[in-house]
Amino acid sequence: MIEAHGLTKRYGPKVAVNDLSFTVKPGHVTGFLGPNGAGKSTTMRMMLGLDRPTSGQVLIDGKPYHELKHPLRTVGALLDAKWVHPNRSARSHLRWLAKSNGIAASRVDQVLGMVGLSDVAGRRAGGFSLGMSQRLGIAAALLGDPQILLFDEPVNGLDPEGIHWIRRFMQGLAAEGRTVFVSSHLLSEMSLTAEELVVIGRGQLIAQCSTEEFVNGAGSRSVLVRSPQAQQLRQLLAQRGLRAQESEPNTLVIDDATTDQVGELAAQNGVVLHELTPQRGSLEDAFMQLTSQAVEYHTALGNGAAEPTSVGR
Numbered sequence: 001m002i003e004a005h006g007l008t009k010r011y012g013p014k015v016a017v018n019d020l021s022f023t024v025k026p027g028h029v030t031g032f033l034g035p036n037g038a039g040k041s042t043t044m045r046m047m048l049g050l051d052r053p054t055s056g057q058v059l060i061d062g063k064p065y066h067e068l069k070h071p072l073r074t075v076g077a078l079l080d081a082k083w084v085h086p087n088r089s090a091r092s093h094l095r096w097l098a099k100s101n102g103i104a105a106s107r108v109d110q111v112l113g114m115v116g117l118s119d120v121a122g123r124r125a126g127g128f129s130l131g132m133s134q135r136l137g138i139a140a141a142l143l144g145d146p147q148i149l150l151f152d153e154p155v156n157g158l159d160p161e162g163i164h165w166i167r168r169f170m171q172g173l174a175a176e177g178r179t180v181f182v183s184s185h186l187l188s189e190m191s192l193t194a195e196e197l198v199v200i201g202r203g204q205l206i207a208q209c210s211t212e213e214f215v216n217g218a219g220s221r222s223v224l225v226r227s228p229q230a231q232q233l234r235q236l237l238a239q240r241g242l243r244a245q246e247s248e249p250n251t252l253v254i255d256d257a258t259t260d261q262v263g264e265l266a267a268q269n270g271v272v273l274h275e276l277t278p279q280r281g282s283l284e285d286a287f288m289q290l291t292s293q294a295v296e297y298h299t300a301l302g303n304g305a306a307e308p309t310s311v312g313r
């Protein structure tokens with residue numbers, strides 16, 4: 001488990017992370033979501049003891065990183081995949097890491113197998129593609145068989161196959177009961193990868209909730225209905241104060257309604273339906289809506305303090 005309590009980091013006058021509190025639990029992939037410059041990397045660096053918080057703290061299994069007895073066996077991280085000596089082979093890079101951390105050399109071939117690099121283990125890591133480098137970075141994170149894994153923007157620059165592989169791999173690690181915390185500014189990618197979300201903007205918490213709650217709670221909710229009696233249905237909806245727009249002939253989109261409401265109304269009035277579909281807002285919609293609220297609040301206050309918005313909790 002990872003717990004951030006009032007975590008704050010200032011670089012001179014710049015507040016990179018501002019009073020951030022959240023919890024990351026085992027058994028799920030938790031997405032750490034925010035636009036560029038939101039403070040994700042800074043937060044992850046503080047988790048790993050690479051940066052000192054200005055105030056507050058972050059605990060890994062109840063302890064600050066520097067108090068962990070066996071850091072690599074507790075938490076593994078992929079921060080920068082190109083952090084490897086270019087002339088070393090993948091295997092010798094991992095052997096060196098294992099040796100300097102008191103990990104048995106036999107673990108090296110295990111982790112190379114886990115990430116699918118066994119066949120290229122003797123090749124120069126400097127010649128690896130980005131996707132292979134990411135796999136090597138993940139192998140390094142797994143060396144100590146840690147229960148907690150941090151990945152900073154692991155799919156950046158990868159092709160669809162590489163993205164798919166990383167997504168499945170992270171989900172597999174979470175299914176083994178590990179804590180998997182992965183940052184991204186790619187909201188659509190996170191909606192496919194993460195069950196839980198910690199969302200930040202300008203260093204502040206915007207939401208901590210399930211991905212589903214985030215989309216349902218913040219995105220727009222509407223219903224699409226196709227009917228040969230669309231005009232009759234439209235009038236019935238209007239009588240109940242529901243606004244319907246005709247997107248195509250015989251197709252209505254009804255804002256702020258549920259499929260239950262529309263389906264029951266149609267049945268009560270003998271209106272034939274050919275389609276009844278909930279239209280969920282995308283994660284992008286939800287994010288834009290929430291961050292724009294934060295910006296509006298910021299403008300109203302005029303002091304840079306955006307109120308964190310809790311979604312669904």
Ligand SMILES: Nc1ncnc2c1ncn2[C@@H]1O[C@H](COP(=O)(O)OP(=O)(O)OP(=O)(O)O)[C@@H](O)[C@H]1O
Pocket residue numbers: 011014015016034035036037038039040041042043185
């Ligand atoms: N060493 C530093 N000195 C000064 N400012 C910094 C430093 N590190 C980060 N920042 C600033 O802190 C803010 C948060 O940066 P951070 O890299 O943590 O964001 P991020 O969410 O990881 O963004 P990205 O997706 O672009 O990496 C940014 O405005 C950045 O310019």
